[in-house]
Amino acid sequence: xxxxxxxxxxxTPGEPATHRGLTVVPLTTKLRSGLRYLLLExxxxxxxxxxxxxxxxGSVPELTVANRADVPVLIVDGEELVGAKQNRxxxxxxxxxxxxxxxxxxxxxxxxxxxxxxxxxxxxxxxQNARGRAEKLQDVRASIRTSGxxxxxxxxxxxxxxxxxxxxxxxxxxxxxxxxxxxHADKLDEHVEALEARPDQVGAIFAMGGQRFGLDLFDxxxxxxxxxxxxxxxxxxxxxxxxxxxxxxxxxxAHSFVQAVIDGRYDDHPAVGLGRDVGIVGAGMxxxxxxxxxxxxxxxxxxEPGRHRERPEGTDYAPYRSRRDSLRRRxxx
Numbered sequence: 098x099x100x101x102x103x104x105x106x107x108x109t110p111g112e113p114a115t116h117r118g119l120t121v122v123p124l125t126t127k128l129r130s131g132l133r134y135l136l137l138e139x140x141x142x143x144x145x146x147x148x149x150x151x152x153x154x155g156s157v158p159e160l161t162v163a164n165r166a167d168v169p170v171l172i173v174d175g176e177e178l179v180g181a182k183q184n185r186x187x188x189x190x191x192x193x194x195x196x197x198x199x200x201x202x203x204x205x206x207x208x209x210x211x212x213x214x215x216x217x218x219x220x221x222x223x224x225q226n227a228r229g230r231a232e233k234l235q236d237v238r239a240s241i242r243t244s245g246x247x248x249x250x251x252x253x254x255x256x257x258x259x260x261x262x263x264x265x266x267x268x269x270x271x272x273x274x275x276x277x278x279x280x281h282a283d284k285l286d287e288h289v290e291a292l293e294a295r296p297d298q299v300g301a302i303f304a305m306g307g308q309r310f311g312l313d314l315f316d317x318x319x320x321x322x323x324x325x326x327x328x329x330x331x332x333x334x335x336x337x338x339x340x341x342x343x344x345x346x347x348x349x350x351a352h353s354f355v356q357a358v359i360d361g362r363y364d365d366h367p368a369v370g371l372g373r374d375v376g377i378v379g380a381g382m383x384x385x386x387x388x389x390x391x392x393x394x395x396x397x398x399x400x401e402p403g404r405h406r407e408r409p410e411g412t413d414y415a416p417y418r419s420r421r422d423s424l425r426r427r428x429x430x
Contacts, residue, residue: 118336130316175225209271231399288333
């Protein structure tokens with residue numbers, strides 16, 4: 098917990114940049130990380146990592162990751178894993194140990210498919226949309242505190258995708274999140290081109306319409322640079338629903354947002370794989386961080402993620418079972 102507060106307190110904000118309703122405040126630090134790990138995308142490309150369903154039949158909330166590298170593999174919250182029986186996103190950030198196979202918690206982002214289109218998974222050029230990440234983070238943190246699991250509210254994930262697809266006219270036969278991003282790829286790429294990362298940047302505050310905030314902080318500039326385009330798309334897609342841009346200063350509210358994370362209530366649990374999961378909650382804010390070897394590997398925070406809906410244990414996948422049975426009948430026929 099002290100490592101998280103120290104990392105946040107050491108941040109220096111830079112000059113904000115704005116493009117079509119999305120403002121990015123760059124964050125730098127004098128802290129240095131000595132961690133060695135492989136990004137998931139690099140591990141897959143070098144055939145050092147394989148991601149598959151946990152069994153032939155599959156299980157919606159988990160996948161299995163075989164890491165054959167001699168260093169850990171970093172999987173980041175919201176990274177989209179595409180293939181196998183249906184596309185998923187990572188429920189939180191994890192360091193998968195070297196030379197081990199680990200089951201990881203995930204959420205489905207393609208409700209209308211439950212059939213193999215390939216045997217394994219790749220990784221896409223996007224992460225889950227910011228609002229979906231915020232809601233999922235809120236539910237996963239609640240799940241850790243109440244049951245020790247790292248489960249999302251799968252129904253809420255689907256509802257968020259359905260609402261986003263309807264608002265952005267991006268329906269697809271399998272209700273896939275990727276269809277929303279592909280439908281608006283040109284506009285999202287505009288944001289990526291207009292908003293560039295600084296060479297020494299380790300994080301950023303993203304202001305959507307000047308009212309909602311997100312924060313992503315990594316342990317090194319190279320990791321942040323690798324994820325900045327994906328994160329930019331994740332936040333930019335939220336601005337497409339607004340017809341007006343926002344040009345007012347975000348410096349003061351952004352500073353207050355970071356301070357709210359520092360001042361929040363912290364909890365600490367063993368992580369999936371290496372390190373510790375740190376959860377942070379406060380007024381209108383939720384955050385989570387992975388800490389390993391006294392280093393904040395990744396921290397993500399969101400303002401106003403929406404009201405959490407308590408649910409009885411075991412009911413979060415009930416809607417899925419109904420859809421799953423329907424899909425099995427469809428593909429069997």
